Amino acid sequence: MLTISNLTKRYGKKTAVNRISLEINAGDIVGFIGHNGAGKTTTLRCCSGILEPDEGDIRIDGLSLRESPLECKRRLAYIPDNPDLYEYLTGIRYLNFVADVYGVSAADRASRIERYATMFEIRNDLADPIRQYSHGMKQKIALISALIHEPKLIMLDEPFVGLDPVAAHRIKTVMRQMCDAGGAIFFSTHVLEVAEKLCDKIAIIRQGEIVVSGDTETVRGDSSLENVFLELAENHV
Amino acid sequence: MPLILVLGFVFILLMIYLGFSEILFKPLLLTVAGTPLQSLYWTVIGFLALVMSWLSILFMTGPMVFAAKDNDRLLSMPIRPITIVMSRITGLYFFALLILSFFFIPAFVVQIEIVGFNAASAGMLLLCLLVFPLLSLSLALILGLLLHLVSGHLARFKTVITMAVSFASLIAYFYFIMNLQNAMIMMVERGNDMQESFRRVLPFMHHFGEAVAGTSVRSLLIFAAWAVLPAALVILLINRIFLYLARRVSSTHKSVFRGVRETSLRLMPSLLLREWRHYSSAPMVMMNTGIAAIMAIGLAGFLWFSGGEVVALIGLPELAPFMPGGLLAIVLFLASTALISASSISLEGKSIxxxxxxxxxxxxxxASKVMFHWLVLGPFFLILSLTIVIMFGASLWQSILFLILPQLIIILFGQAGLIANLFWPRFDYLNETAVVKQSVSVIVAMVASFVFSGLLIAGYALIWNRIGTLDQYIAVVTAFILLLIAGLGVYLNTAGVRRFRGLQAP
Structure with missing residues (x-):
């Protein structure tokens, strides 16, 4: 579903991501773990088309992001760590805008918005301006907007920050359902317990390079993900 | 970057000097020069400058002082509230100083031209200029505070309230400017009464005039007291209630969700609707970037209701040939003040x-941003064009050109503004007013549009006038602008797209 080959991204002289490669298949939930500044967000932003890679190739559902950006974007959804949405729109207007751009029919959008807004307990707030929303509510609207066109791949940057436990649980359920239906999820997190329980695969990035990646069971071995991560950090120090 | 801002400042000064010295400053000073009423020159200019600077900062007080987005962050730091208040008011002080300079510097140049240089008067003006912004600040902060408190309770009507107050103030201001000729006649006939009226009703303005024109130290001190004391009281008041203002949560109207829209929109209408929702949610952005639309419709209204006098001027054979060109020149300059596209990328902010x-x-x-620029302005300019065509009985050929050219100009300036914004985007702002008032792209777009308009007018006045007719010139200019639009369109679709892809919000 997502193939990253030798991705490199530089900011001036600083190399944020250095020749990383990663394969995410349909049905996979992949957790992306690393220190602050390790290159997680840069990788996700490159894969979502926000940043242009300096080197390497990114393929989504077999299509090159560089050659067919629009087709790729139709197949994916991205949610940043801090969802800066259009504060001047109401929640429902924002969702309608996103649905219009993705060409979601009126009937489909109505049923999906009703379903997810009810699930995330935000239905009664949809007519209010987003500027009145809390961080968690913005996160919920961003999630609904990501799900509205039923993407094959969702990339999320720290999706559980600011969410209440019920919403976090429901997101995990939706993530699992989506992957069981043939989709894929690629998300960054600092919450290692969540990654350990939820993810089929784990990739650990350090200083712009992937140091470990594979099935969660394999990466963890007999230890815990936290121990593996700390061990890698100590080895580096 | 600062060089561009300095050049922009000098350019605006020059434009104001060239635009207003002949129709405002010189007639005003010539009316009173050498008489005991000479101080009225500075009193009237001071009054106009006060109103304009007050209007310019009034709606900045809310987002910059009372409800700035960084209130929580700053209040959590070991900083005293008075320091926060003073730092913000200082920013407004300098902005007011800038606006006042646009009036006083050209007015002083005119004074030098007519009555000669007077070092004492220059010194007095400089001293007055340092305290003058405090007058504007006091008035703006008090009314701004009231508006902030009222609009907090009527959050739904905030845009309507802001627009209503802005329009009412602007209409009153322009009414005063339009009737300045009557004021000058009054100065000649009843100058003493007028001076006395100012002394009684607006004593600070009277003393400002006396200080600069009469170099009266006593008036300078009285004017300074009028400026400083109210400002000190207002700042003390705001300091006392600042914590209440900063912690106050605006009453939020809970809207009822009535279900999902039953129709879907195509891509371009959806993008345009989004632009409109953003634009109409920010009255200050509307006021600062789209004032040309209001002025166009105002000019059309003026021509409909008072156009008889203008039409009568055509009866004067020597003026008739210049009338259509003159009106077209006004349309050009009006279009130059429309800066919707020049800030539209910056206004995407962190959500880009x-x-x-x-x-x-x-x-x-x-393309949606250029189209939105045109959609907001085009209809208003079309009404103005139609008015000119009907009022002046233009020929079919002239009518076609008069209807088409302003629309093309709007598209061209829309493209140019967008390109300026692609070169100088600004995403690190705390409120949108700062973007439309103080960003490089807006200044560059405005200066470029003014210069382009000036060159077109000069091209006719200095060159074409001798070799061809106005109609031919307008036709050539129309073709030239069509070519430019095509060229900028190609640029936006290639290099512009690359620039857009490279943009990053911090």
């Missing part, structure tokens, strides 16, 4: 990531 992840071509996004 969204446009980049959506399956929309960058070229389509840029």
């Amino acid at each position: 990531w969204l446009l980049k992840t959506l399956p929309v071509k960058a070229a389509t996004i840029l």
